[in-house]
Amino acid sequence: MKQDIDKLLSRYYAGETTLDEEKQLRAFFSHPEQVPTYLQQHAPLFQYVTTAQLQQSPIDITARLEQKQEPRQLGKVRQLTSWSLRLAAGVTLLLIGFASGYVYTRWAASLSVNAELASSDQPEAASMKKVLAFDAKSQTSASDRIQAVNQSYALDGADREITQLLINTLNFDANVNVRLAACQALLRFEQEEGVREALIQSLRIQKDPNVQLTLIDALVAIKEKRAATDMQWLARNQQVLEVVRLKAEAGVGALTNPSQSPS
Amino acid sequence: MDLHAFKQRILPVQNRLFRLATMFLRNREDAEDALQDVMLRLWSNRQQLDAYQSVEALAVQMTKNLCLDRLKAHARQKPVDNADLSSVASSQLSPYRQTELIDSASQMHRLIDELPDVQKLVLHLRDVEEYSFDEIEQITGLSLNSIRVNLSRARQRLRDGYLKVTNYETGH
Numbered sequence: 001m002k003q004d005i006d007k008l009l010s011r012y013y014a015g016e017t018t019l020d021e022e023k024q025l026r027a028f029f030s031h032p033e034q035v036p037t038y039l040q041q042h043a044p045l046f047q048y049v050t051t052a053q054l055q056q057s058p059i060d061i062t063a064r065l066e067q068k069q070e071p072r073q074l075g076k077v078r079q080l081t082s083w084s085l086r087l088a089a090g091v092t093l094l095l096i097g098f099a100s101g102y103v104y105t106r107w108a109a110s111l112s113v114n115a116e117l118a119s120s121d122q123p124e125a126a127s128m129k130k131v132l133a134f135d136a137k138s139q140t141s142a143s144d145r146i147q148a149v150n151q152s153y154a155l156d157g158a159d160r161e162i163t164q165l166l167i168n169t170l171n172f173d174a175n176v177n178v179r180l181a182a183c184q185a186l187l188r189f190e191q192e193e194g195v196r197e198a199l200i201q202s203l204r205i206q207k208d209p210n211v212q213l214t215l216i217d218a219l220v221a222i223k224e225k226r227a228a229t230d231m232q233w234l235a236r237n238q239q240v241l242e243v244v245r246l247k248a249e250a251g252v253g254a255l256t257n258p259s260q261s262p263s
Numbered sequence: 264m265d266l267h268a269f270k271q272r273i274l275p276v277q278n279r280l281f282r283l284a285t286m287f288l289r290n291r292e293d294a295e296d297a298l299q300d301v302m303l304r305l306w307s308n309r310q311q312l313d314a315y316q317s318v319e320a321l322a323v324q325m326t327k328n329l330c331l332d333r334l335k336a337h338a339r340q341k342p343v344d345n346a347d348l349s350s351v352a353s354s355q356l357s358p359y360r361q362t363e364l365i366d367s368a369s370q371m372h373r374l375i376d377e378l379p380d381v382q383k384l385v386l387h388l389r390d391v392e393e394y395s396f397d398e399i400e401q402i403t404g405l406s407l408n409s410i411r412v413n414l415s416r417a418r419q420r421l422r423d424g425y426l427k428v429t430n431y432e433t434g435h
Contacts, residue, residue, distance in 0.1 A: 013422065015414035015415035019395065022389075023393075041425060045421050048371040048372070051368065052391045053282070055281065057278045
C-alpha cells in the first residue's frame, strides 16, 4: 500500500496519474492521522483539494436569475416595440419631410403669383400708399416716409390718389424733411390736376421757413402766377421770418414782372 | 433555450464555476459576484449557447477570463475566509493538530496564489474539478503535453514550496 502510494505520488507529480488514481491519493491523505510522517509533506495539497471540492456556491444565484427572467422577457418585448417605434418614427419623419416640401412648394408658388399680381399693379405705388396712409403715420419713421415719397420718382404717371397722398404729406406730415421731400416730389406732377392749387394753398399752411422757401422757389420755377396773392400775404405776414418775407417779395416780383413786361 | 433547459445545463456547473472563482479571487464575496456575472452573461446569451460545443467549457472559460480581468483591474486581494477548513480537521484531532492543519492549509492557499495563472488553472481543473485531460484541453486551448507539464510543475512547486516553508520553520 505504501509503495503504491509512493509510486502514485511520483506519477502524480509528473502529471501522469489518472483521475481514479488521484482519487485514491486524496482518499489516502484525507485521514491525517493515518499518513506516515515521511509523507506528511504531501498532505496539505490533497487536503486543500478536498476542501476546495467541498465548496458550494450560494444557492440564491438561481433565485436571482429566476427573478431576472421576468424583466428580461419584458425587455425583449420592449425591444420589439422600440424596433417598431423606430420604424414608425422613420416613416413619420419621411412623411413630415414630404409634407413640408409639398407645403413649401405651394407656398412659394402662391408667393410668386402674388408677386406677379403686385408687379402688374406697380409695387412702388402700392408700398408708397401703404406707408403714407394717414393712419399708418404713427407706426412709420420719417425716413420710411421719405423713402416712400421718393418712390414716386419711379412712377411714370401719378393718379389722383397718389398726388392727394403727397399733398396730404406736404401739408400735414410732422417731419419737415418729409414735407420737403413731398414738395419736391409734387413738382414732378405739376401737370396733374389739383397739384398747383395744392402748392398755392400750402403757402398759407406751412409754418416752417425751410418749406416756405422751397415752396416759393417751386412756384416761381413753375411760373404759377396765381400764387402771387398768397405770396404777397406771406410777405406782409409779420409772424414769418424776414428771409422768407424777402424771398416771397422777390417771388411776387418774379411772377408778376415777366407777365407784366410782355403785356 | 428557456429557463428550464438553462437550469438543466448551466446550474450543475455553477458550483464548479464558484470554486474556480474562489480559487482565483481568494474572496467569497468577489467569487459570488463573478459567478453571478457569468450566469447573467450566459443567460442573456442563451440563444447562442446551442451553437457551442460544450457550454460547460464556455462557462469555465468565461469565469476564468472574468476573474483574471478583475484581478488585473484591482490588484488588491483579500484572504479567503477559511471557516470551512475545520470540516477537514476532524473533531477527534487535538486543537494543536487542528491549528497546524489550518496553518498548513493557509500556507497552501498562499503557495497556490503565487503560481502562474496557467498552472493555477490547470491544477484547479484537474485536481479540484477532476476534469479529464480532454476537457482541460477544450477549456484552456492548451495542448495535452503542455497541460501535463503545467500540471506537473504546479504540483511540484507546491510540494517544494511547502517543504521550504516547513523546513524553514522547523529549522528555527
